[in-house]
Amino acid sequence: MRLNGTGSLSGPQAPGGSGTFASTPAEKAAAANTIENELEDKTKxxxxxxxxxxxxxxxxxxxxxxxxxxxxxxxxxxxxxxxxMGRLGAEKIALRGATGQFVRNDIGLGDQFRPIGRSGLHGV
Structure with missing residues (x-):
């Protein structure tokens, strides 16, 4: 059996996607601030x-x-x-909430793996 290709090593991608995570927490905060300080104000x-x-x-x-x-x-x-204005407000809230959600998910996943390191097999 022969495999013609393995595709991307970084996992599945959306069509046209770059395969990298979309943004950092700082970029999300900057986007939320732009919505609040520029788009909402100028729209109003x-x-x-x-x-x-x-x-x-x-x-x-x-x-x-x-x-x-x-x-x-x-x-x-x-x-x-x-x-x-409602949509802008919702997007701003979602951007700010997403940062915290990703951090909580990362911490939660890390907590799930910590007991493995404390097992009797550690260092074997």
């Missing part, structure tokens, strides 16, 4: 600016069908922004 500021401009335009078209249409668009926009 941009939304407030768009709301002010849209509300001013709606007033300018008061009594016209255009005002009603703009109001409907503004309501849809606000709902979409709320979903986006």
């Amino acid at each position: 500021t941009s939304t407030e600016h768009a709301d002010e401009t849209t509300n001013s335009t709606i007033k300018g078209f008061d009594g016209w069908d255009t005002a009603a249409g703009l109001k409907k668009v503004a309501e849809t926009w606000d709902k979409q922004v709320a979903v986006l």
